Amino acid sequence: MSRRKICVVVTARPSYSRIKTALQAIKDHPELELQLVVAASALLDRYGSAVNYIKQDGFDITAQVFNVLEGENLTAAAKTTGIGILELSTVFNNIKPDMVLTIADRFETMATAIAASYMNIPLVHIQGGEVTGNIDEKVRHAITKLADYHFVASESAYERVIKLGEEPDSVFNTGCPSIDLAARIKEQPALDFDPYEKYGGVGQKPDVRKGYWVVMQHPVTNEFNMARKQIEETLSAMYQSGEQVLWFWPNVDAGADATSSGIRTFREDHDLHKFHFFKNMEPDDFLRLLLNAKGLVGNSSVGIRECAYLGVPVVNIGSRQNKRDRGFNVLDVPYDREAILKAVQIHNTNRNIPVSHVYGGGDAGLKIAELLSTLPLKFHKTIAY
16 A cells, blocks of 8 residues: 655744654654655745755755745735745645645745645644734634644644634644654753854854853734834843843744844944854754753744743743743743843743643654544535534
């Protein structure tokens, strides 16, 4: 009997870390054949070239789709999605997968969902049912309605997908595959690499043995015209804190140009002798860096997911993660330098953060692979009302 062909489309840097353990489990499963398609910003050097880490981890890439339209604005995002539909339709027609798996809620994932749906290929959605209160929520729920199967990451997400009208027998709480990585890092927590030597970057080289904060802040699509002001507030807060800071470049979202230019201008105007800036890291190294940090500042979902499991303190800024399930590690603040600075200081005095398993316990990848090998290949669903 031929193996079932599972096509996974990775479109961005964070998507790879979200799905890495599931990719390995699919690859190792005797009844499955992994077809890995890498697209959009995951292929671009300016956003960290996630494709390089995918290859280093031993995954064979079935196809590459270059569909990002430069501009980092709303029009470019819409056109990038359109190009993605065109290109992915051709890829799916060529490789003929039995199922297509799409990840989370970035705008590029909409192209995967539309192409698979219109080609009558069963669509599996990872991490549906979550709420954040921003533009990603539209994409996430739209993909839920297009998808045939739903592998959600939390119990509240499970209940929400069913409330959206999906049949209970198509919804599975697998947990989040990124927690699998966090569980592995927790067993080997030592910071056993030199981040500057391995990943380069720009700026000074703070002594990580003396403690540091990690910052990762992305523009918010429906607030893209405020991206410059928002990043300036965070830069000012971390500068005033006197802390050592390892800062990561933003995602390819509307407003990314303003975020990037804000960082560059601030670097020119201030003596950032305690700051270093990175484009990207391998998922394992990044989580190990987080586990050994004083905490994370910004608006990345890694603060909500992996940091909850690892017990890493988080200062979550603004609306990007609004309403998403939280552990005990998060302090929510607005884009205000004084509020950010105060939250950093509070976390500095309270290091006993309880861990949370709200996004699973570390076995999501295996659960996902097993489900993919056994679920019926349906592409026309009955909506519950």
